[in-house]
Amino acid sequence: MINEAVRSLENELVQITDDINYKLDLCRKESELLLFDRQFNRILFTDYTKNINKLNEAYIDIIMPKFEVLRAMQTDIKVYTTNRSLLLGNKNILSIDEIKNNPLYDSIFLGNQRIVWLPVATLAKSTYINYTFYLIGDVDVATSSRASDHIVYDKVLTLSRGIYDSNNNLQAIIDVYLPVSTIENVLNNINLPENGAWAYYDAQGNVITSFHIENLEKEYVKNILERGNESGTIYNENNILVYRKTPLNDGTVIISYPKSYISNRVGIIRNITRWTAMISIATVILISYLLANLITRRLDRLMSKITRIRDTGKADVSITIPGNDEIANIDKMFNVMISRVDYLTEQHLKAEISKKVMEMEILQAQINPHFLYNSLSSIKWALNNPKSKFVHNAIDSLVRFYRLSLSKGREFISIKEELEIIREYVNIQKFTYDAAFELIWDVTEEVNEYYCIKLILQPFVENAILHGLNLSNNNSYLKIGAYLENGKVDFVIEDNGRGFDTAILSSVERSDEKAVYKGFGINNAIRRLKLIYRDQCNVTIQSKPGIGTKVIIEIPALTLQETRQLFKQIP
Incomplete structure (x- = not known):
């Protein structure tokens, strides 16, 4: 143990002399700036x-x-x-x-x-x-x-x-x-007790600088300088002397350590060794525990993934178990299998969505021939009727209606355009049935900047006109409203017509449109809304016999870009 302490002191001296030699070498290099x-x-x-x-x-x-x-x-x-x-x-x-x-x-x-x-x-x-x-x-x-x-x-x-x-x-x-002083700054880094000493001698044995030089025994110093060895260690009764030369100037650094100081360092080294051994043992135990825990945790992660798929049917294969052992290989094969299942599921889902899109297009196509037939029949009848002078207005409304509803083949239009379609549609229906009801328009300007699928209001307005209002009653009214509420657009279609009872209302919720309406029902419109907006839309129908009916259609307030993104999700 003492030998280890002495080796530590010798290593410290090597660092000291190397540092001094470095500073001496700087002087040599600085002289060469002129010399060469x-x-x-x-x-x-x-x-x-x-x-x-x-x-x-x-x-x-x-x-x-x-x-x-x-x-x-x-x-x-x-x-x-x-x-x-x-x-x-x-x-x-x-x-x-x-x-x-x-x-x-x-x-x-x-x-x-x-x-x-x-x-x-x-x-x-x-x-x-x-x-x-x-x-x-x-x-x-x-x-x-x-x-x-x-x-x-x-x-x-x-x-x-x-x-x-x-x-x-x-x-x-x-x-x-x-x-x-530059050399002294280096030597002052030596960790010495008060009764220790150091000195730096030049090649002629002159003292360059020292610390407690009186504690250095002159006989030993003389012996070291005369011997001229590169480095060494001398043991005497009370002290241990270590010395080493600085090659550039052939100087010698001598350090004297009291043996009591060495003994203290031995005690410190012994304690460090003891603590190092204890820490090493604890580290081995900890590593063993962590290694065992790592293996079981990897198995737990694999089981957790399998359980999650079993319970939810969803799995994130991007979360993998790292490594090249058997557990990691099982996880990789499992991920390949899940990816294949997800791919097949996605293909099936795309096929189902494509089917629903075609259904939506068919449902939308049913509106136009039905309405066109009724409108043209009314116009033909009106030509032989005293009110034929209003035919050109009806034709203009019909033209604008189809121009807006066709919308160059787009599946979505602005809410402003949707409301214009409804206005023209009401004008045509009033002409067709010579209706006396009042149209009340309550639309906030802020909804006009948003977009929706086209012709979502027409079936509801048609049912209000044909099956709700008393068309010959001058006190009848039809109210069309559109409002922005909490990121949603609320459309309101309200009339003071006949209304219907809750039993019929239940049949509407069961999509039994024949029990409610004789013509084209609202069921197709609701299905179109659900196909596109899914859970983000809601249709509420409130009705009382003899008082009237109120329909509230709630859809998300989407910008043009957001609406396009919504349609991109449908292949």
């Missing part, structure tokens, strides 16, 4: 002593934009050059003379190394102007002639690399500064 830039190198190797205009162009077009990009990346960088013609006071390009006597740069001057990491030093930066200057060692920069009263200080690591010409002569040195 051909235009910048050409400027470094060009003498501008006699061509100050070209130098100004180089600064404006290349040098200043390059450093602006680096500044946007929050990179502090300096270039020390042997080309004195470039020294125009730019704070990022300085004379190499400023560092030529510094022994830290000897390996670059001598050409032994192309890239070195210098020890921690102080970077002083003005808060008023956008440049920095670099001082080797921890110098009190406030005493420098270049310092201002507004200076901030950063401890930095410096990546220094030389730029050489084709003859291997040093032409410039690039310094990139990495704030030590």
